Amino acid sequence: MLTEREEYLEGGFEELACARCAAVVRVRKSSPQQTSVQWTTGATRQCATTLGALVPTCPDLRASIDYAVLTGRLGVP
Numbered sequence: 001m002l003t004e005r006e007e008y009l010e011g012g013f014e015e016l017a018c019a020r021c022a023a024v025v026r027v028r029k030s031s032p033q034q035t036s037v038q039w040t041t042g043a044t045r046q047c048a049t050t051l052g053a054l055v056p057t058c059p060d061l062r063a064s065i066d067y068a069v070l071t072g073r074l075g076v077p
């Protein structure tokens, strides 16, 4: 069994910071349409947006993710 941390790395999660609030989350693209975001406790506190679930609800973070995909920083299968 993998530990949670190893699973992040093995699962292709990349650390990404929100361009506005600099909250660092772990992001993984499983397909061009599907984005998995893991919010850390620090990130949820830092990002001003109300978060209900593991969904990128911060519009700036969403833009940051799109930009990371565009620049090839975030791999898309």
Ligand SMILES: [Zn+2]
Pocket: 018, 019, 020, 021, 022, 023, 047, 048, 049, 058, 060, 061
């Ligand atoms: Zn944010």
